[in-house]
Amino acid sequence: MISAVGLRKSFGEFEAVKGIDVEVRRGEAFGFLGPNGAGKSSTMRMIASVSPVTGGELRILGMDPTSDGPAIRSRIGVCPQEDTLDNELNVFDNLFIYGRYFGIDKATCRERAHELLEFAVLTDKAKAKVEELSGGMKRRLTIARSLINRPELLLLDEPTTGLDPQARHVLWDQLFRLKQAGVTLVITTHYMDEAEQLCDRLVVMDKGLIAAQGSPRELIQHYSTREVAELRFGVGEHESLVGKVEDLGERIEVLPDRLLVYADDGEAVLAQVHERGLQPVAALVRRSSLEDVFLRLTGRSLVD
Numbered sequence: 001m002i003s004a005v006g007l008r009k010s011f012g013e014f015e016a017v018k019g020i021d022v023e024v025r026r027g028e029a030f031g032f033l034g035p036n037g038a039g040k041s042s043t044m045r046m047i048a049s050v051s052p053v054t055g056g057e058l059r060i061l062g063m064d065p066t067s068d069g070p071a072i073r074s075r076i077g078v079c080p081q082e083d084t085l086d087n088e089l090n091v092f093d094n095l096f097i098y099g100r101y102f103g104i105d106k107a108t109c110r111e112r113a114h115e116l117l118e119f120a121v122l123t124d125k126a127k128a129k130v131e132e133l134s135g136g137m138k139r140r141l142t143i144a145r146s147l148i149n150r151p152e153l154l155l156l157d158e159p160t161t162g163l164d165p166q167a168r169h170v171l172w173d174q175l176f177r178l179k180q181a182g183v184t185l186v187i188t189t190h191y192m193d194e195a196e197q198l199c200d201r202l203v204v205m206d207k208g209l210i211a212a213q214g215s216p217r218e219l220i221q222h223y224s225t226r227e228v229a230e231l232r233f234g235v236g237e238h239e240s241l242v243g244k245v246e247d248l249g250e251r252i253e254v255l256p257d258r259l260l261v262y263a264d265d266g267e268a269v270l271a272q273v274h275e276r277g278l279q280p281v282a283a284l285v286r287r288s289s290l291e292d293v294f295l296r297l298t299g300r301s302l303v304d
């Protein structure tokens, strides 16, 4: 569905994407995970064929965005980071009129708009003004709108940023259903839980480059241990305690407010910590996540 080789994007002197290789296969959910400024949106805009490629090769559905932009855009759906719904129109017309832009005939537009309202659980809001919708409803409508041309490939730029946890889960369910229906999804996110929930494969992006790629499980297995013991001591004590616990794990991370000890058996680490007479203010054991992968690869946290 997408093939990028040495893909680059520059804005003047500044290189936002510094040569990345990506292959997205039909039917999968593929993620670009990375912090703000990593180059995710710049990559998505090139894939959406709305921002010119500066260097390297890019093929979308086998076509070249430089020469085949209109043909590509007619076969993909794009859900941008910011809601771009038309506040002047009601919910139904946001779908109907958008469909007309694609040259779809009125009867088909009407039929699809009704179907999509149902899919987005917004049928009873058909006549409502956009401004009356909650943030979650607006995102669902934006996704519904991006499906009006029955795209094979759907691009979603940070689909759940700014939504509360419940609204995020409803949206994930909507995306999951699309995937089951065979739509290829490409998602950018800086939420590790979103990437873990939705993506079959993902790339971790940082500073315009790909730091790692694979399935969430592969990345965690490759770059982290099974578990992590999180130890919270008094403010300013963490650095000085590293020497007392570093032999307990395969790796240690010192964060401003806690020590992370990476080991396959986190409970055994905690037992040793207590045996050594150390008394953390708080301690817990959890499974490794993509956040740990990111920390290992970049020394930074995903969400700052």
Ligand SMILES: Nc1ncnc2c1ncn2[C@@H]1O[C@H](COP(=O)(O)OP(=O)(O)OP(=O)(O)O)[C@@H](O)[C@H]1O
Residues within 6 Å of the ligand: 011, 014, 015, 016, 034, 035, 036, 037, 038, 039, 040, 041, 042, 043, 190
């Ligand atoms: N039109 C532009 N002109 C100049 N610089 C830009 C432009 N668009 C993006 N950039 C810069 O390119 C870098 C990558 O931005 P991009 O939006 O692709 O990152 P991102 O990973 O999507 O981050 P975010 O999560 O904040 O959207 C940033 O440093 C940004 O300031």
